[in-house]
Amino acid sequence: IDLPGFISTVPALSKVNLENYAAYVEKKIDELNLSHFIMGGISFGFLIANRIPLNGNCKGIVAITPYINSESLNLHPFRKKTYSLFVNMADSFRPTERLWNTPTIRKLARWYSTYPPERVDIILDEMDPKTFFKTGKLILNGNDRFMVQNLPYVLVANPHDTTIKYEYLLKTFKDNISRLLICDTDIEHFPQEICKEYFEDKFPPSKILSLIHI
Secondary structure, three states: OOOOOOOOOOOOOOOOOHHHHHHHHHHHHHHHOOOOEEEEEEOHHHHHHHHOOOOOOEEEEEEEOOOOOHHHEOOOHHHHHHHHHHHHHHHHOOOOHHHHOOHHHHHHHHHHOOOOHHHHHHHHHHOOHHHHHHHHHHHHHOOOOOOOOOOOEEEEEOOOOOOEOHHHHHHHHHHHOOOEEEEEOOOOOOOOOOOHHHHHHHOOHHHHHHHHHO
16 A cells, blocks of 8 residues: 555645554555455554554554654764754745756755665655655654554564664564564665565565464
8 A cells, every 4th residue: 555645646645644644544454345464564654554453354564674763763863853954944845846856856865865866766756745745754753652553563674774773673673562573684675666576585475474373
């Protein structure tokens, strides 16, 4: 399920906040009318997925390189403050599509980001500008208590993740979750192509089946 405003084919929310993101995903799950399923979320998507009150049809939660709160970000304090100033300033100006797609913004984003230029271009091409900056503020300022549901969890994490603190994830999940399976992988935090084949390679079916025995 793609979050609103994260790709060009899914319109942005009129008001961007965690509650509306969660309500959107919950509605999409209800529309699928599944008799049973496993919930999964990548990065910020995990935070949203984990906020949804899941019914008995959900058999477990897979947290893939999950974002938990601003403490979990693998950012130097100076860079974190700089990002915060930038998104707050940009959000106050309410950037338009025209400004968002200017060569200057693209060059600036490529220069400052730690991600390869092609990943930066994908974000700029696909994301709604208001969604980008509003969500950026949520991520950089997030300090909510880690929520745990009465379900088994699988933590899929990369020890060399440059976006999220691996050790912080391990400690938080181990301290708060009793039924937990930890799977180390070399999965990218922002996969260039999200598809079935990619996840089968990085997270083989044998690992998925282990969830049943947690």
